[in-house]
Amino acid sequence: MLxxxxxxxxxxxxxxRVAGVLLxxxxxxxxxxxxxxxxxxxxxxxxLAATAALTEVGWFAGxxxxxxxxxxxxLAWRRAPFAIVVVAAAGTAALLRLLGVP
Amino acid sequence: xxxxxxxxxxxxxVAAIGxxxxxxxxxxxxxxxxxxxxxxxxxxxxxxxxxGGAQFMAIGLMSAGNPVAAxxxxxxxxxxxxxxxxxxxxxxxxxLRHRLLGSHLMTDEATAFTLxxxxxxxxxxxxWLAGVLLFxxxxxxxxxxxxxxxxxxxxxxxxxxxxxxAGLIALLLPSLRDRDTRRAALGGAVVAVLTxxxxxAGLPVLLALVGPGLLAVRRLTRRHPxxxxxVDGPVAGAPAEGxxxxxxxxxxxxxGPGxxxxxxGEEERx
Numbered sequence: 001m002l003x004x005x006x007x008x009x010x011x012x013x014x015x016x017r018v019a020g021v022l023l024x025x026x027x028x029x030x031x032x033x034x035x036x037x038x039x040x041x042x043x044x045x046x047x048l049a050a051t052a053a054l055t056e057v058g059w060f061a062g063x064x065x066x067x068x069x070x071x072x073x074x075l076a077w078r079r080a081p082f083a084i085v086v087v088a089a090a091g092t093a094a095l096l097r098l099l100g101v102p
Numbered sequence: 103x104x105x106x107x108x109x110x111x112x113x114x115x116v117a118a119i120g121x122x123x124x125x126x127x128x129x130x131x132x133x134x135x136x137x138x139x140x141x142x143x144x145x146x147x148x149x150x151x152x153x154g155g156a157q158f159m160a161i162g163l164m165s166a167g168n169p170v171a172a173x174x175x176x177x178x179x180x181x182x183x184x185x186x187x188x189x190x191x192x193x194x195x196x197x198l199r200h201r202l203l204g205s206h207l208m209t210d211e212a213t214a215f216t217l218x219x220x221x222x223x224x225x226x227x228x229x230w231l232a233g234v235l236l237f238x239x240x241x242x243x244x245x246x247x248x249x250x251x252x253x254x255x256x257x258x259x260x261x262x263x264x265x266x267x268a269g270l271i272a273l274l275l276p277s278l279r280d281r282d283t284r285r286a287a288l289g290g291a292v293v294a295v296l297t298x299x300x301x302x303a304g305l306p307v308l309l310a311l312v313g314p315g316l317l318a319v320r321r322l323t324r325r326h327p328x329x330x331x332x333v334d335g336p337v338a339g340a341p342a343e344g345x346x347x348x349x350x351x352x353x354x355x356x357x358g359p360g361x362x363x364x365x366x367g368e369e370e371r372x
Contacts, residue, residue, distance in 0.1 A: 010150035020187020041189035046287035047294035047310035053267035072268025089268030093261030
């Protein structure tokens, strides 16, 4: 059963991944539709980032994580190097948790 | 000013997220073993499924004795990879074997890194660099977690959970200068967050695509009455175009042959 679950998940996930990549060539999309593809990807990533920043298994994730994300985003806004953004976000959340913030 | 064109810069950026991925991978390995999974199963899952959210979900549902739900919930979470593949397209390569192999390396982070680079060879290099390094980080982390168990500690204590959203948003920021992308992304983020308590995991994020969907419908309907190019001008905010000294960005549908370049929406990054 365990092997069946892993194989089913692996095959299904790969099918999603490869389907988009291969479909891109087969679909003869007009220019306006092609322009929307990166918009769609950016929207999905923004939705992922927002839910990952604010929620944990369906509910509010606590204050430390969104605060860390906010610090990271502000640094990115100020054009800080990407590595600094990531480390500052993690460091802020870690520090707040150390201080007892959930 | 960042210099995304140079490989060392990309390498450093990917390494930052890779470190966080290795930490979460280790916690996945440790958690899987703690939940009663054999170590090889955790390693196989990270190698073959290679999707963190779905893997954690599957472990939880399997240890709750619900393997069918584990598969369905995992696949629902991973459905977003299909639109990612459509957007990445050529960035993975032209040869079939590159596409077949590269598809497996597709993750949220690799997609964000890739689409943040200008289209062409630079973007292709970014995809493969991020794809390979992040795959190694995730699987190396998993193996470590399986071997040393919970010794590595809870990654939340290091704030790793804040690193991913911050990194994704940092990579998205340049593309948000485009008005349509900004509206779609912000609207989608709000929809996803508000529906997260109500819907099964994975669905809220897919629901965010209503924004781009509405854009598509609008462009389609504006297109039909009068197919002339200038018709779309006012619709997509052409008056504001002068304020943004960027060649790409929010240029409306059919604004010229230059816009026919696939996936060129993020080219304004300089």
